[in-house]
Amino acid sequence: MYEIILERDECTMCGHCVELDEEKFTFDSDDKATLVGSDREDNTDELTVEDASVYEEASDNCTGGCIEVYDEDD
Numbered sequence: 366m367y368e369i370i371l372e373r374d375e376c377t378m379c380g381h382c383v384e385l386d387e388e389k390f391t392f393d394s395d396d397k398a399t400l401v402g403s404d405r406e407d408n409t410d411e412l413t414v415e416d417a418s419v420y421e422e423a424s425d426n427c428t429g430g431c432i433e434v435y436d437e438d439d
């Protein structure tokens with residue numbers, strides 16, 4: 366399993382993640398990106414997933430550097 370983090374304070378609203386996969390990323394009412402299905406604490410979204418491939422690609426292309434992927438098995 367993988368833990369995905371999106372630090373929304375750092376989001377530049379560039380839209381790359383949403384363009385990559387609109388089922389996994391969307392814009393919230395404040396126009397910053399959010400992880401679909403995530404829990405939010407201190408304006409940071411957290412989500413546990415089995416397949417992190419799309420999130421890793423999103424992280425690589427995130428202009429805010431605010432998407433992180435952690436392998437929980439490590």
Ligand code: SF4
Nearest residue numbers: 376377380382427429
């Ligand atoms: S790619 Fe990063 S900076 Fe751009 S909208 Fe998504 S989370 Fe925000």
